Amino acid sequence: MKRKWLGRGAVLVALVLLIVGVTAGAAFAGTDPAPVFKTPKVAVGDVAVSLNLLWIIIGAVLVIFMQAGFALVETGFCRAKNAAHVFSMNFMIFGLALVGFFLVGYAFMFGGYSFQNLFGLDKAVGDNLVGSGNWVFLWKGGFALTHLGGIGKNAALGAPTAAFFLYMYAFMDTTATIPTGSMAERWKWKSFMLWAIFCGAIYFPLFGAWTWGGGWLAKLGDSMHLGFGYVDFAGSGVVHAMGGVAGLAGILVLGARRGKYGPDGRPRTLAAHNIPMALLGTFILLFGWFGFNAASTLGATDVRFAMVATNTAISAGFGAVGGMLWAYRRMGKPDPGMMANGMLAGLVAITAPCAFVQPWAAAVIGFIAGIIVVVSILFLEKRGIDDPVGATSVHGTCGIWGVLSIGLFASGDYGAGWNLTTSGPAAKANGVTGLFYSWDLGIRQLGAQTIGALTIIFVMGGVAYAFFKIMDALMKGGIRTAPEVEDMGLDRPEMGVLGYADFVTSELVLAGEDPAEDKVLAHAESPDPSIGR
């Protein structure tokens, strides 16, 4: 039969080639003058705008792809019985948070703020809503993107706002998805949905308006002569620490997973169910992070993006090495989970300073972050904070470290006029400068960074805690799933399907350094049908 088929294949190929021959022959028989190269007529300024917009869009697309990375990392670090639930949260955040950000969030955050000379728009599309001058708290304008300025003959005007919206949406999505890791394996779907909309509509835009939107934190340089005000190039604070403190707030409301702490109160390792999945997710995050950081120049005509990309890679690499070596030292093995968290820690930490530091500093910042993250994870675990994926440490702790590191390592080579700062000592500086390069500029910058960090931890952390606490009180049965649902796994009761319907699964608890004490908690060929509805 094999040979018969090969014969038929040969006939088909012969037939195709016959068609080629005949038609190609016909085509080339006549005189067919070759085309001539002719370039379009276009102004150099327009090409520059096109190039900048393209970089923003590519950056946005890379950041959006990070959602897949988050989904894989979080799901891989959790247990098989919750795989569909954890992944689905990371999936639906895309749509649910978009609804909130599209309808109102973007307008609150950027409605009255513009980036001149980059995309082609000469002014903002909206105005301030709460506050004014150096003390703006919220903007308005461009709700549901209805006021793009891109109608009729001026359709091209819509492009800059559309591009910037998409890029900012992608950042918001990252903040929104971080708590799905911290709160995984015990969080009700319905409660998750409300968080997603809340984060897109209010939580992220609030702090966003204060910083990237030119609000009161950004203007601390002008208003209080604190360096260039709060500086956060791509969001160690605005995006990551914001997500980290929200996740921590959620953990405080939810409590630890059943079985995480033994009767003696000591933490157990509820084993990650899929290491390749978690590491693949980390690679996808690394990949997308280049869009996150390097495209935050908001245009390719600012060639600093190349230095940003390189600093990002260096910090990621040194972070992974730092995390692995520290895990080796503390746990006796080069733990893959700590490699992944070490790389992510390096990425989170370099996100704020990536444009302002030299490569050697990126290596140092990343290496320290890789160590910090392991220390933080073990510390929080001991204190009863049960974060299944370490998101609080990766995004929260290392996000704060990234924010502060600007005040130490910024080399003063880049960022003149940052945050449109026009008064104070920074107004004459060549770039954002940290303590290691200048005492006077550095201490002021470090002050602004510290105010930003404290605002994230206490103000925004408080907002998130209040949100979860109120929801827990109002929602029937609270925001945590029932104990029997948690034991069975959330997949069938919450999502209606199993993550891995065809695989026989067990549930393993690793016993720290001693494999002889590992034990299988449960074993399932098909789901227990008696619970969860």
Next chain:
Amino acid sequence: MKRKWLGRGAVLVALVLLIVGVTAGAAFAGTDPAPVFKTPKVAVGDVAVSLNLLWIIIGAVLVIFMQAGFALVETGFCRAKNAAHVFSMNFMIFGLALVGFFLVGYAFMFGGYSFQNLFGLDKAVGDNLVGSGNWVFLWKGGFALTHLGGIGKNAALGAPTAAFFLYMYAFMDTTATIPTGSMAERWKWKSFMLWAIFCGAIYFPLFGAWTWGGGWLAKLGDSMHLGFGYVDFAGSGVVHAMGGVAGLAGILVLGARRGKYGPDGRPRTLAAHNIPMALLGTFILLFGWFGFNAASTLGATDVRFAMVATNTAISAGFGAVGGMLWAYRRMGKPDPGMMANGMLAGLVAITAPCAFVQPWAAAVIGFIAGIIVVVSILFLEKRGIDDPVGATSVHGTCGIWGVLSIGLFASGDYGAGWNLTTSGPAAKANGVTGLFYSWDLGIRQLGAQTIGALTIIFVMGGVAYAFFKIMDALMKGGIRTAPEVEDMGLDRPEMGVLGYADFVTSELVLAGEDPAEDKVLAHAESPDPSIGR
């Protein structure tokens, strides 16, 4: 031993740093004048062409990566016992369909059509083969890319054709891979191979020449004053509905999978074996779709690509929300499969109108698509159409919805002169316009869209049905695998390997809303060696 190793590591690092020190010292000891920044001399038109070609290539690469997304979605939604077979089809389509498209397909589709002022070519490399004027049916020229015009000193001339070929190849691949989902778990590998070549050589180029190739459907505006003729920005119809109807034709020839319908004729849920895999695939498709839609401006100097990207994201998000909410309502759970299909539905639907509508319309189109896809899946399932992954509904039904939506929502801001239309009322319009913006222009445009949709369903659907039917009659034993092969799983008999050799698998049938009725159909630690050879 640990400490010993750490000691050795320290020695190594010290050694490396020594080398650094010595050589770096040597390097910087001498006078080493720093380099100076010097930009190349280049004409602005050439930079614009370079930028446009770069966008096309990046777009093509993103679309090619969508193959991985299709493979994951389809495999994840099928059962573990067919994983290697389903994934391999999505893998080999890349090579097999390329052979057909490279040798003849591209020449049939675009041999005589060119896009001036974008890439630098002033005219097409070929001529028409069947038809002429406003009624061209097939082109010729550029078979096996032998006539690029890029030889010798004019090598740069080859770049535009090469770039456009790659981009169009990637679209063709999408059409070709859609039926592998609809026909999965019961389709013979040999039959699949012939489809792949046929689709690349004939099926896709045929409708492609009629639309994007400037053929008779594209010229309905000039020939019959139907708006701008058939308009389909990135291929809701040309790519997706084309794939959807081919898949439907295949299902009609193959019949339903064994066990899909109970003795009472009611459909059962043959459970998706890997939800994380399917959702990861959906994210990859989302990621690649930005290349699919936004790069369809065929150049970054047309900044409309930014609006296209944003509309794409909005429709995807609202589609996912629509699909989830409708599934919640109908099935009682936020089904992950319906989330994924909802997002894909939003993406498919916005593909045709993405450049012509405002963001609010993108939200509406996507949301409706998310509902339509759930309705369509449940409807077809009840009618005995067994589509394991819902591809017919996602790409077919929602593709048609996308094509028609242009006739409703197009805002008239973009697309002046589309399809090189020079006569009829559209010739003076500012852009493609739908019924909600202008009655006269809209009804004509809707007419052209309807003719295109009907052509896809009846003409191209007929071509696909005939192809599968004839192949089924000619091939020994038909195009469907033997029942015992289907029960065992296609992996070992068809591909020679198991998808998951080391995992113990079972086979689960979900009982709708009642988990108490779930049952395990089969259980395997190693394959049954007695069948399939």
Next chain:
Amino acid sequence: MKRKWLGRGAVLVALVLLIVGVTAGAAFAGTDPAPVFKTPKVAVGDVAVSLNLLWIIIGAVLVIFMQAGFALVETGFCRAKNAAHVFSMNFMIFGLALVGFFLVGYAFMFGGYSFQNLFGLDKAVGDNLVGSGNWVFLWKGGFALTHLGGIGKNAALGAPTAAFFLYMYAFMDTTATIPTGSMAERWKWKSFMLWAIFCGAIYFPLFGAWTWGGGWLAKLGDSMHLGFGYVDFAGSGVVHAMGGVAGLAGILVLGARRGKYGPDGRPRTLAAHNIPMALLGTFILLFGWFGFNAASTLGATDVRFAMVATNTAISAGFGAVGGMLWAYRRMGKPDPGMMANGMLAGLVAITAPCAFVQPWAAAVIGFIAGIIVVVSILFLEKRGIDDPVGATSVHGTCGIWGVLSIGLFASGDYGAGWNLTTSGPAAKANGVTGLFYSWDLGIRQLGAQTIGALTIIFVMGGVAYAFFKIMDALMKGGIRTAPEVEDMGLDRPEMGVLGYADFVTSELVLAGEDPAEDKVLAHAESPDPSIGR
């Protein structure tokens, strides 16, 4: 409860829309003059440099993402019991090899070599360390990127070096990761770590300096009139064959895996544990390869990148078809592993010639590579060379084929002045030319390619063999894991975790063409705790 929740959701949506309404109304009530489109003032040369740097960075990011592809391919082709170990090696190579390349490797390779007129730098940042003129062996300058030239007001000067560093780092990483496949399932973690640093600091930069760094192999055209000297556009030799011979050297030191060869000495198939994972990895490699090859023009203003991308896709497709058909012929089934290796073979082979050949030649080179790789895998397996993933054949054998193919197929249309060649017959040629286009130029070019290939195999292969052999002698217990660790799987003993903690796994040996002889070697629900510490 469902309806209650839907009610609450409705309330929330109503609330949100209320906010929208009120604030949007407020925003648009006042006079709000729309913004005006205003493009930045920028010189065309600066836009060109920005565009070129952007292409380099995007290329680097794509190549970095290939790490995920390698990890998936290698892990998928190995057994479940080693999944965490194999994936972790591919993960940590990123950080470990970066340390070596960042501190010294880049300076050795490129410290004294520059690419003028592309990025804006007019000269190199360093000087030669060993050798001079046409016979340079190593460079110096830019250790730890401390001498970027990008300080203070001239910060933009840092961008070109940073971008080029990142791109070259990504290539180095590919070379470094290839042996992790060849040596998988029996290689100690500690030994792996030293290799990673060694490859980044010395192994890759050495041959890199000789070729892409303008060293003695690159100057064979000027020094010995051998065409344009050793030509290797994107690294079939510099990257892939280099990795392939290192992997082969490692195999020779390690020996075959336990159980690979039966008592009769005949090879057994230790089944790949996850086909979808391996094929997904191949797709990711394909995706990243467009950055690997097409961005090797080092700038988008050289539009040849479009032809490069298209040739890459064509060769990949024909390679997959070639591999599948040859496997069908030899093994009776369209083996998915051979499809994947066929595509990778096509990609590896086209990497060197991709810019210099016509599309038809890309098809031929790829198709031949697809066949070669199957022949090579089966040949080596029979000779006792146990390469679990076929990396030696894919990267080694097909890398050499790619290097040599330039001497045959290069069409003479591109590459005038390559390697800054100024003397010999090539100095007047229109481009790199192979034997099929010119006897005189071709035989000289083929000579240079052959010298390069022999240098890789014997000189660099010797360096790698010596490195592994010395390490094996010095390290306590050698570089191979203990037999009981190998039987149990390396995950728990070496990494401290299991790859798939929650899945019940077995271990399957496929019996060639006869499934009746397949047998399960081991079965595990939880790890055997008695060994490996």
